[in-house]
Amino acid sequence: MKEIFVLAEHRRGELRDVTFEMLTKGRELSQKKNLDLTAVLLGYNVKEFAKKLADQAKRILIVDDARLENFNSEAYQKVLSHLISERKPSLTLIGHTAFGVDLAPSLATELNVPLATDCIDVDFEGEKLVVVRQVYGGKVNVKASLRASESYIVTLRPATFEVQEVEPLGGETIEVPSPLKEDIPYKRFIEYFEPPAGEVDITAADILVSVGRGVKDAENMPIVEKLAKALGGVVSCSRPIVDKGWLPSDRQVGTSGKTVKPKLYLAVGISGAFQHVSGMKNSDLIIAVNKDPKAPIFRAADYGVVEDLFKVVPVLTNKILEEKTSGS
Amino acid sequence: MFDINEWDDYALEEAVLLKEKLGGTVTAITVGPEEADTTLRKCLARGADKAIRLSDKAFEGSDAYVTAKILHKAIKDLPFDLILAGTQAGDDGYAQVSVVLAELLGIPHATMVKKVEPKEGFVRVNRELEGGLQEVVEVKLPALLAVQTGINEPRYVSIMGIRKAKEKELKVLGLGDLGLKEEEVGESGSWITVEKMFIPPVEKEAEILTGGLDEIAAKIVETLKARGLI
Numbered sequence: 177m178k179e180i181f182v183l184a185e186h187r188r189g190e191l192r193d194v195t196f197e198m199l200t201k202g203r204e205l206s207q208k209k210n211l212d213l214t215a216v217l218l219g220y221n222v223k224e225f226a227k228k229l230a231d232q233a234k235r236i237l238i239v240d241d242a243r244l245e246n247f248n249s250e251a252y253q254k255v256l257s258h259l260i261s262e263r264k265p266s267l268t269l270i271g272h273t274a275f276g277v278d279l280a281p282s283l284a285t286e287l288n289v290p291l292a293t294d295c296i297d298v299d300f301e302g303e304k305l306v307v308v309r310q311v312y313g314g315k316v317n318v319k320a321s322l323r324a325s326e327s328y329i330v331t332l333r334p335a336t337f338e339v340q341e342v343e344p345l346g347g348e349t350i351e352v353p354s355p356l357k358e359d360i361p362y363k364r365f366i367e368y369f370e371p372p373a374g375e376v377d378i379t380a381a382d383i384l385v386s387v388g389r390g391v392k393d394a395e396n397m398p399i400v401e402k403l404a405k406a407l408g409g410v411v412s413c414s415r416p417i418v419d420k421g422w423l424p425s426d427r428q429v430g431t432s433g434k435t436v437k438p439k440l441y442l443a444v445g446i447s448g449a450f451q452h453v454s455g456m457k458n459s460d461l462i463i464a465v466n467k468d469p470k471a472p473i474f475r476a477a478d479y480g481v482v483e484d485l486f487k488v489v490p491v492l493t494n495k496i497l498e499e500k501t502s503g504s
Numbered sequence: 505m506f507d508i509n510e511w512d513d514y515a516l517e518e519a520v521l522l523k524e525k526l527g528g529t530v531t532a533i534t535v536g537p538e539e540a541d542t543t544l545r546k547c548l549a550r551g552a553d554k555a556i557r558l559s560d561k562a563f564e565g566s567d568a569y570v571t572a573k574i575l576h577k578a579i580k581d582l583p584f585d586l587i588l589a590g591t592q593a594g595d596d597g598y599a600q601v602s603v604v605l606a607e608l609l610g611i612p613h614a615t616m617v618k619k620v621e622p623k624e625g626f627v628r629v630n631r632e633l634e635g636g637l638q639e640v641v642e643v644k645l646p647a648l649l650a651v652q653t654g655i656n657e658p659r660y661v662s663i664m665g666i667r668k669a670k671e672k673e674l675k676v677l678g679l680g681d682l683g684l685k686e687e688e689v690g691e692s693g694s695w696i697t698v699e700k701m702f703i704p705p706v707e708k709e710a711e712i713l714t715g716g717l718d719e720i721a722a723k724i725v726e727t728l729k730a731r732g733l734i
Contacts (some may be wrong), residue, residue: 187633248641250612272599275589276635278615281568281603290695291569293600302576307696310704311596317704334634360613362647366640369630383733407734419654425636434633440733460711461731463724464710472704479727480710488717495721499734 178354179212180205181268183256184229185275187247190369194271197337199232201298202269206234208221209300215347218255220245231344233475249278250363251356255372257286258355264327267298267305272331284329286392290322291329305330313408313449334431335454374426376410383409383440386429386456389416390445390466390485397422399489400444406496412436414452430455445485448473465489508543511590515651518620519588520551526622528585529553535563535574541674548669549661552672555672562686566695574689577682578731580609586627587648591615599650606648614628614643614652671676 182202183191199215206213215233216223219240227235234376237259242252258278260268270276272294284291290305292298296317297308305322307330322328378384385404391397404411411427416427429436429453441459445466446452454460464477467484474480481488508516519530532555534540542557558574560612565575579587587606592599599615606613619630626645630638631683632652643649679686691697713720728734 203587213536244641247697249614274616274631278600278613278631281600282607282613284695285569285572285604285607291600292596292696293568306699309597313594316701318701319699320623320674321699322697323697362644364616364642366628366642368633369636369638369640371636375628407728415653421654421657428636433636435635439731440728460734461727462710463727469712473711474712475704475706477710479724480712481722481724482712483717491717492721492724495718495725496728496734499725501728 178210179214179263179265181214181216181260181265182233183268183270183276184215184217184225185235185247185271185273186219186222187275188227191228192271192273193339194263194273194332194334194360195229196232196339197334198269198271198332199229200339200342201337202237203232203265203342205267205298205300209236213345214265216242216256216259216264216268218252226349230347230349232342233347234343234345238349238351238355240351241356243356243360244354246365247275247278248363248365249275249282251360252279253286253433254360256283258328259352260287261448266327268327268329269298270329270331272333272408276331280329280331287327287329289327289329290325291331292322293331294333295330296333296336297333310450313447315470316441331428333450338475363408371425374424376427378410378427378429379434379436381410381412382438383407383442384429384436384438384456384459385409386412386414386446387417387423387444387445388414388446388452390447391417392445394420394422396486399486399493403442403444403489403493403496405441406500407442408444408446409440410439413457414446414449423452443473444489446473447471448476505573508546510653511592511594511651513564513658514653514655515588515590516547516552517650517656518651520587520657521657522586522622523551523618530558530564531582531584532557532579533575534668535566535571544674545666545669546661547666548672548674550659551665551670557674557676558678558682559676562601562679562684562689565691566599566689567696568600569695570689570693572601572608573693574682574684575601576608577684578617578677579605585646587611587646589648589650591617591650602648602650609648611646611648612643613648613650614641617646617649617651618655620649620651620655654729662685665717 292307295307443464462477464473532552589602618633621628
């Protein structure tokens with residue numbers, strides 16, 4: 177029987193959430209198309225992971241090899257191209273993560289299998305595979321179809337598919353002998369590196385005033401700092417502020433930064449790209465200020481102000497200070 | 505609007521920094537219509553030595569895969585040690601062109617690159633992973649590195665740079681020059697075809713606070729007070 181492959185992603189001894197999200201989507205598609213759902217697990221001493229995957233998949237293919245201990249696109253590609261060529265799955269799902277981005281395009285090219293990346297939905301329409309992707313920073317969605325093929329590769333955006341409790345499938349584990357015959361000559365994993373932590377831990381703050389590209393210039397940062405101070409909060413930010421060096425990287429909220437859940441998240445001049453929103457969407461109260469009414473941040477916020485931040489923020493800061501003096 | 509993609513801006517800067525440190529030349533290459541010359545001139549003004557624009561009516565409708573195929577034809581016979589690219593484009597965000605290109609060229613690659621250290625015969629790079637973590641990997645040369653934003657500080661264009669750029673070579677190559685056939689490019693050569701575009705369905709929408717600035721500020725203060733946040 178034909179299969180759907182889901183590539184299990186793990187790092188430093190833990191399966192990553194995206195694995196279970198893909199298995200949820202994979203199960204839906206496998207039921208619709210009457211395909212087997214197969215988790216593909218590459219690693220070293222990863223049998224424990226197989227147990228965790230057994231409930232979610234019909235079978236688990238394990239390739240256990242010391243050269244697969246840490247993710248390495250070169251080694252992973254060799255093993256996966258072997259497995260896909262042998263078993264010809266109808267679809268292979270890979271996370272659109274730092275690992276998936278490094279792996280999927282070269283794998284698809286080697287196999288000459290059509291690839292769609294960073295998808296927020298995927299479905300079979302008859303024999304055709306269709307996907308939904310986001311463009312222009314999440315303002316527009318695109319429905320696209322892939323060139324007809326017996327096999328496809330799709331990378332799925334993390335934190336998009338809700339993991340559902342399911343009837344355990346009691347998946348059977350199959351150990352596949354490693355197809356890696358020789359050393360991996362071109363690419364070598366050396367180590368993980370954690371940038372040193374700063375003085376402020378934004379994940380511990382109750383109130384975050386978060387600043388984005390809309391602040392325009394380093395000279396304008398005090399406007400936002402004053403608001404944070406008035407609220408007794410801490411300043412965090414979106415990616416462009418760190419890229420420009422206006423705040424250290426430990427203040428960054430989002431996929432490549434921190435995930436936060438404060439009592440108040442006040443987003444100032446942040447458009448709300450998916451990567452940012454996934455790091456703050458579970459905050460208790462979200463208020464966003466942005467002059468673009470179409471900014472995706474307004475789909476994550478509870479309250480929105482469509483206004484120039486340079487006008488709103490000083491007025492708001494004064495109002496809060498007034499309130500605090502009169503209230504005490 | 506036609507401007508350099510933000511990620512590519514950092515890639516060009518990284519290339520120029522490496523040239524300043526190690527010598528060599530930098531060639532800026534893009535696939536795009538005539539308007540893209542402005543971008544290439546900017547690259548030349550900021551330190552690239554040559555520029556090539558790949559352009560043909562037949563390229564219209566190409567997806568990321570075809571874009572990589574076109575680049576491959578232009579680059580495969582050029583001598584190079586390193587290809588620098590952006591990890592993704594700001595508009596369609598496929599994050600795919602550079603890695604497909606590396607595979608077509610048969611060279612190793614690394615994406616999401618935040619730091620590049622050139623060594624003898626290889627580069628040591630830091631890749632950005634999720635949650636603030638990075639990984640250090642070594643990649644043998646020649647290689648392709650797709651950089652992340654924030655890897656450096658892209659320089660401003662100087663008047664002198666603009667003047668010099670005018671004398672530098674900007675070559676334009678089309679379908680025939682690259683030895684490509686019409687059916688290999690555009691929509692017919694693509695992996696993926698756009699069927700329709702639509703506004704994302706609204707799952708949640710913020711309550712928009714209206715009125716004058718004072719009124720808006722007062723409403724926010726009320727909300728915060730009600731939640732015991734002030």
